Amino acid sequence: DQQVKQNSPSLSVQEGRISILNCDYTNSMFDYFLWYKKYPAEGPTFLISISSIKDKNEDGRFTVFLNKSAKHLSLHIVPSQPGDSAVYFCAASYGGSQGNLIFGKGTKLSVKP
C-alpha cells in the first residue's frame, strides 16, 4: 500500500511555462514533506520542503503548496527551464524522524525549449 503517491509518471512542459507536479498521501501522521530532484546517474538532491503547519513555501522559482484536508501537495516551477528536466520525488515523514521518510515513485519532467 503506497502511502505517498505520484500518479503522473511523466509531464511535458514548454520552456517558460509553469510546471505543476502533484503528490497525494494517505497517512494523516505525516507532518513534514519534501521534494527531491534527480538527474540520470545521480542521487536525489533536496529541492524544497514544507511543514504541516504551513500551506505554502517558496524558494525562487519553486513553490510547494500543502492541502492537509485533501492530503495533497504540489510543486510549482515558474518559469520552467530545460535544466529542470529531471525526475521529481515527493517524500513525507512524521515525528521529526527521517527513519520513517516515505518516497513517492517520482514524476519525470521534460521541459522542451
Added chain:
Amino acid sequence: DAGVIQSPRHEVTEMGQEVTLRCKLISGHNSLFWYRQTMMRGLELLIYFNNNVPIDDSGMPEDRFSAKMPNASFSTLKIQPSEPRDSAVYFCASSFSAETNSPLHFGNGTRLTVT
C-alpha cells in the same frame, strides 16, 4: 565538501557471489541511510544508523543482507549470496541527525546487476 561517495558505481556479478557496496558519509554527518531503488517499488529504506548504531533494519529484505558502520564516516552493505532479484540501484544518504527534519544528502548510487 565532496558529498556522499559511493563505490563502486556499477557492479555486475553472478548469482551466488558476495557483493559489498561502500559508502563514505559527509564529514560531520551522524546518520547514514541505505536505500534501494527498483522500478516496481521505487525508493525503499533498507536500514539506517544514528551515531554508528543501527536504529531500524526492518527494511532489509532477507538475512542475506547486512550493513555495518565500522567507523563514523564509512559504511558497507553486503549481500551474500546475491540473487538476480537483488538487481537494483542502491543509494546511501547521510544527514546531521536522523531525528530531525534536515534533508538527506544522497550519493550517486551503485547500480547492481546480478546475472
